[in-house]
Amino acid sequence: MRLLLWLVALMATAIGIAVTARFNPGNVVLFYPPHRIDMSLNLFVLMLGALFVALYGLVRAFYATARMPQRVAAYRQRKREREGNKGLRDALKALFEGRFGHAEKAAMRAAELPENAGLASLIGARAAHRMREPARRDAWLAGVAHDASLKTARLMTVTELLVDDHQHDAALQAVDELFASGQRHIHALQWAMKANQQARNWPEVLRLVRILDKRKALHPALAKRLRELAYQSLLGEGGHDAESIRRTWAGVPAAERTAPYIAARAAEAFNACGLHDEARAIAEESLKADWDERVVRAYRDAAGPAGSPTLLAQIESCEQWRKTRPMDAQLALTLGSLCLKQKLWGKAQRYLEQALSDALDAEMVREAHLKLAQMHEALGQEQEAANHYRQCALVGWTAMPSKRSALV
Structure with a gap:
């Protein structure tokens, strides 16, 4: 449609010029003595x-010739940009x-363009790391x-x-610089938590887990497992004295103290430190x-000492718990053990x-046989005690199939 309009306009212009020129009687005379030109x-x-x-046309040709080096340079720059962006x-x-x-x-090609050099270096570093080339990875990062x-x-x-390379010390330095x-x-x-986990810096791991858990950035199962690992290390490693255990426990938030795996x-x-009173309070x-x-x-x-009010209170608490959990084997074993320590033979045997x-x-079967053997031995019933000791040994033997096959 536009082409048709242009053609119509061009034809109208040509017709107008032709008509105007036909009825134009004007004349132009140029004098340059001794010459005269009539037209x-x-x-x-x-x-x-x-x-x-x-x-x-001459002026345009002159300017085009003068700008030729700039145009060539711009063309080459555009070509480099296209190739660099394509490489990226x-x-x-x-x-x-x-x-x-x-x-x-491809990152090497992209790095030839200065604007892409930084991003290309990060891509090259990740690629080199995946190919287990630490020297090339570090060279990319240095760039x-x-x-x-x-x-x-x-x-x-x-x-x-x-962190992926298990260089937690260097990773923690980068984390500190990042946080600064x-x-x-x-x-x-999240990556700071992983670096601290590798470094076994469990207090910091717990702090980060709480932050991420509050922001719902961790799966609940993962958060629970990380807390278990942290408290297992902080509370379960050997070499702790009573004072260090108390300090560690004082730093546990009240909301987490009743969690079963922590308690x-x-x-x-x-x-393990002989602080049974505090252990009982935590468990209760x-x-x-x-x-x-x-x-x-x-x-x-x-369990408290035999004959102590503490032990009697424990037995009473367990009996109260049995009213709501009559089929709990672990509770029955606990109550039987406490009664055995208190020398309540009938209750101990029944539980x-x-x-x-x-x-x-x-493990529970083995411990129950052992406690029954100890009870019969204390009562002078050697035959019954020997039977339970034998059953205890048999349970321990069947629980270790790998050792048994190795002996065979």
Whole structure:
């Protein structure tokens, strides 16, 4: 449609010029003594137009020739930009596809463009790391070390790659530098947690787990497992004295103290230091909030001295708990053990035999046989004691198939 309109306009213009020229009687005379040139006005107008077009063409040709070096340089720059940007796209695509060799080669092409050099270096570092080439990885990272605009991206990349390479000390240095610059977003906190976990810096791991859990950035199962590992290390490792255990327990938030895996580990640690009163208090608070066999086992190990009011109070508490959990084998074993220590032989035998019949694992069966053997031995019933000792040994033997096959 536009072409048709242009043709109509051009034809109308041509017709107008032809009609005007036909009825134009004007004449132009040029004098340059001794010469004289006569021409029609129409011819003069045409020659003037042709002269203008010729001069315009000469001027354009001159400027085009003068700007030729700039145009060549701009063309080469555009070509480099196209190739550099294409290399960057190819590097990203190859990295996501897992073709790390292709990604590193494409990153080399992309790095030839100064604007892409920083990002290309980070891509090349990740690709080299995946190919287990630490020297090339470090060389790529060194190339972007002084780029302030990519500081956060560089530190995040360094942290991830070093954590993956189990170089937790260097990773923690990058984390400290990252946090010093004010970057504490969720992804940074997650990698900081992993670096501290590798370094076994459990107090910091717990702090980061609480932050991430509050922001719902951790799966609940993972958060629970990390807390278990942290408290297992803080409370369960050997070499702790009573004072250090108390300090560690004082730093546990009140909301976490009743969690079964924490309470059980803490009670075991206090029992190992001989602090049975504190272990019993921890176990009782946890059992009020949430029943767990591990805590019941720790409560059994925290039994008070024979004949003491503490031991009698424990027996009474266990009997109250049995009203709501009559089929709990771990509780029956605990109550039988406490009665055995208090020398309540009838109750001890009844509860231990119930624990033996309701036991769910070999360890509980073995312990019930052992307690019954000790009870019969204390009563002078040697035959019954020997039978239970034999059953205890048989349970221990069947629970270790690998050792038994090795002996055979």
